[in-house]
Amino acid sequence: ENTFKRVADAPLTTFSIDVDRAAYSNVRRFLNDGLMPPVGAVRVEEMINYFHYDYTEPTGAHPFEVGSTVVDSPWNPDLKLVHIGLQGKRINTAELPPSNLVFLLDVSGSMSSSNKLPLVKSAFNLLVDQLRPEDQVAIVVYAGAAGMVLPPTSGAEKMKLKEAINNLNAGGSTAGGAGIKLAYKTALKSFIEGGNNRVVLATDGDFNVGVSSDAGLQELIEEKRDQGVFLSVLGFGMGNYKDNKMEVLADKGNGNYAYIDNFMEAKKVFVNEFGGTLFTIAKDVKLQVEFNPKQVEAYRLIGYENRKLNNEDFNDDQKDAGDMGAGHSVTAIYEVVPRGVTTDYVKAVDALKYQKTDETKASKSDEWMTVKLRYKQPDAATSVKFEHIVRPGLEEINNDAQFSIAVAQFGLLLRDSEFKGQASYDAVIELAKKSKGDDEEGYRAEFIKLVKAARLIDNRTARK
Structure with a gap:
């Protein structure tokens, strides 16, 4: 499981997207059989990405759009969640190759x-x-x-x-x-x-x-x-x-x-x-996030443990990464410790003696992080790069982001994560009900039933 990293030590984090959804249906099978899933079967990002989200459609030259929201963490109230959503271009079946x-x-x-x-x-x-x-x-x-x-x-x-x-x-x-x-x-x-x-x-x-x-x-x-x-x-x-x-x-x-x-x-x-x-609309999709140390003390990526890349892999077009299909949405959620907040998750270290800490103009801004994205067109060998800046705003968090956060919280409980804080099955159910929205196919209602099943089955305080 990803742990918290101090921005002063590791300002960059790089990973490949994951559009697989298998973990959720596998977890569902276990719960429907009256069993808790093995921790290794609970890949939180696949559970989140199982659901359809109506993120903003791409309108420019890129085959997908990226948006972000900063909200309070429901399970660690002093911390924040940075919700990043990618939305792939939808293509009518008649227009597909x-x-x-x-x-x-x-x-x-x-x-x-x-x-x-x-x-x-x-x-x-x-x-x-x-x-x-x-x-x-x-x-x-x-x-x-x-x-x-x-x-x-x-x-x-x-x-x-x-x-x-x-x-x-x-x-x-x-x-x-x-x-x-x-x-x-x-x-x-x-x-x-x-x-x-x-x-x-x-x-x-x-x-x-x-x-x-x-x-x-x-x-x-x-x-x-x-x-x-x-x-x-x-x-x-x-x-x-x-x-x-x-x-x-x-x-x-x-x-x-x-x-x-x-x-x-x-x-x-x-x-x-x-x-x-x-149908693939973008291949080898990578994200690299740079955090502003003036705004963020520490961070951890929820899930994506087997999708991590070395920072130098981001600019390496020979390095394979995940591919995005037509209409697919991809979600990544960072849990962050804002500057000035203390938490047991982040231990203090001595100030560095030899490192320069020159400030840049950007570091003095209200920017929390910059999300850099790379992808290739399906038949291309050279990648395209673009950026998205994240700053906390006054925007209302929508049902899709709220629901994805409920799924993330459920994943932390199933894994018995050391970072679950105040997470509870009741809290997941309440948030999921509130953010169910237009659930035409019934997938979100089914999710709520699964959480209730897990609440009945999971009678142990620690699961290895």
Whole structure:
């Protein structure tokens, strides 16, 4: 878990965006089964980013907009939260580039249970319904040996695509590596210049990679990514489900990663968020924040523990980072100690003897921090940079920011964070109810039910 850093010691913090949402649906599965999730499964940023937020739409040259708000921390009243929201450009389906998709489906024996292959079929039928005539899909399966079920077929032939999906049966051992090689070979053979070329992998994660090693598999995925074929990963079922492994594969493949635990989640991923799931509008998106030591004593980033980058990585266009899909929103929340506030989270150190502390003009301003952002266009090798300045204002915090803060607080409780302060399940429920807003799909109402479930289940004071 990220700890507080003194601005005097570390004024810069750099990280990659994370548009994966799998942690939330995985946490939901545990709670619905009457179990507290393991701490390692609670990736707070993925829980926050699971929800749709109506942040300000981009209107300029960049494919996403950034906004910020400074508010009091509900769980540490002396501290502040800096809420940063990125909103990707929404694109009508008709305006999206043509897709060249390869469905890579795990049909091994471990996929036979009702929450695996049957749910895969339902999910991919939903995806087929979103396809247009200019899109094409091939279907590759793997179980012991890899095989082509359907060569590249137009999105107009929906009955043919659905029939191929619905006729699949589970059985046999798994050799995922052979399947992924065939999937990439198929995608490259039918590559669409300027299109969306992507392998969509569905698995319970219980496969022997067959590429000699995990490292070999990652290298293969990176190589094909650099050739223009991205990878999205969908996890199904439980048991041997390799959560971290699936996330790493998607990250290496410039794709996203979702965990589908029920039909409504399939609808969310393939219908409600179709563009964001399958169409990249900005790749290698990085944030670097510089804090003003005259305004901020210390800070910590909530979540993003496995997304941290070295500060020098920000300007390195060879360094891979997360990708943003059409219409996606991304949220990052910093907990900050304002200058002059004392807290047990930040221990005093002696003044430095040899360091100069010259003030700049900017340091004397009311600016709290500068957020620098870098991204590449989907087909570009060189990044674009722009900046956003954060200063506390009088703006009203909206429902979206409030709700994301409620989710962050819930994550701190599930992790039994040392920084949870006065956080409580009751406080999360109250804030979530107050900020539920127009919850047409019911996701926020479901969140409140999950918090109530966790309140009943979590009867221990410390969870390691």
